[in-house]
Amino acid sequence: MTRDQEIAWAAGLFEGEGSICYSFNSSSWCSHHWIAQLGMTDEDAVRRFHEAVGGIGNVNVRKPRDRNGTHRKTLWNWKCSKQDDLLAFVSLMGPLLCARRQRSANDCLHDLARHHELFEQILAEQKR
Numbered sequence: 001m002t003r004d005q006e007i008a009w010a011a012g013l014f015e016g017e018g019s020i021c022y023s024f025n026s027s028s029w030c031s032h033h034w035i036a037q038l039g040m041t042d043e044d045a046v047r048r049f050h051e052a053v054g055g056i057g058n059v060n061v062r063k064p065r066d067r068n069g070t071h072r073k074t075l076w077n078w079k080c081s082k083q084d085d086l087l088a089f090v091s092l093m094g095p096l097l098c099a100r101r102q103r104s105a106n107d108c109l110h111d112l113a114r115h116h117e118l119f120e121q122i123l124a125e126q127k128r
Contacts, residue, residue, distance in 0.1 A: 010052035011096035013045065014038055020090070020104040022111075023081075034108045036089055039077040046076040053092060056085045083112055 001009070018038035036057070040046060043061075050059050057080030064072045080089050086108060094105035 006052045007092065008096060010049050011093050013049055014093060015097055015101060018078075018101075020101060020108055022107075033081055034086055034111065036080040036086060036108075037077060039075055041073045041075060043074075043076045046078050050078050053089055056080055056089050056092075083115075087112060 014036075017040050018036065020034070020036045023033055023035045038046065038049060046059055050057065057078050060077050060079065062075045062077060064075060066072055080086055090105045090109055094102055094109070097105060
């Protein structure tokens with residue numbers, strides 16, 4: 001499979017199993033941030049996706065339990081939340097996604113760019 005075909009495969013998988021969203025976590029010092037994620041029970045597909053996007057993000061495993069404490073199927077999760085990784089991922093995948101996820105990708109890009117500009121202004125003021 002060519003690199004372009006592998007990226008197209010990854011975009012299709014992300015379209016069906018992934019999401020780009022703005023996450024809120026009141027228990028964290030960083031209470032809100034953008035995140036791209038994909039989760040499923042097929043480890044090989046999640047690891048192939050991770051390779052296809054150039055190793056951006058991280059793959060983790062989770063062993064959920066139901067209400068009775070019985071183990072359910074193991075979940076494999078790919079997650080990307082670092083700003084530089086998000087920019088690279090959204091730039092790679094954004095054009096291949098359908099309209100709804102493209103809107104999320106574009107919102108993410110615009111918000112990250114806005115925060116980057118604000119961060120640069122703060123740094124410039126601190127240097128004065």
